[in-house]
Amino acid sequence: MTNRILWVLMALVAIVGGVFALANPFAASIAATVIAAWMFIIMGAIQVFAGFRAQGxxxxIWSILLGLLSVVLGIMILGKPLQGMVALTTVVAAMFLAGGVFKAILSFSLADKRFFWMVLLSGIASIVLGVMIFANFPLSAATSLGxxxxxxxxxxxVSALALAFSSDGEEA
Structure with a gap:
């Protein structure tokens, strides 16, 4: 099986998954919340393990405490996924707002550069997304993540499909 075929298969799986997520954003939001919870648990466990190996x-102490906090957070989200979904949506909206403000500010330091408008528009889009999520909160929590x-x-x-059919698709 060539790399190109693998890229096409990966692209099709991602596109089908994206269509399913958009067709049922609530189920996709729950799935994203559960996956995030398991990532907190796994990363926390690894951090606790690393903490026992840390020097000093x-x-x-800090590594073990932060790792345990991450594990507890993951368990709490798994225990109450709907509340976890609301909390994660709040964090995502806040990140959109903060990231958008910082990108907008950064864009003005690039005013004489070629990419000024792209960075500014990206910042504005992030701000608008954050405001949209907060404006329709808590209803937006049910679908935003999905x-x-x-x-x-x-x-x-789409990007994997483009890579598969590009001249670099075979080498990638």
Whole structure:
């Protein structure tokens, strides 16, 4: 099986997953929340393990405490996924707002550069997304994560498909 075929298969899986996520954004939001919870648990467990191997008492204590906090957070989200979904949506909306403000500010330092408008528009789009999520909160919590997951999967699929049919697709 060539690399090109693997890229096409990956693209099709991502596109189909994106379509399913957009067709049922609530289920996709729950799935994204559960996946995030498991990532908190796994990363926290690894951090606790790394903490026991860390040099120095302070580093060891902080690493273990932060790892345990991550594990507890993941367990809490798994225990109450709807509340976890609301919390994650709040964090995502806040990240959109903060990232948008910083990108907009950064764009003005690039005023004499070629990409000024792209950075500014990206910042404005992030701000608008954050405001849209907060403006329709808590209803937006039920679908926002699923829609974002669906869009991400569609874009990943399209880019993988483009790579598969590019001249670099065989080497990639």
């Amino acid at each position: 008492t302070g580093a060891k 829609i974002l997951l669906g869009v991400e999967l569609l874009f990943d699929g």
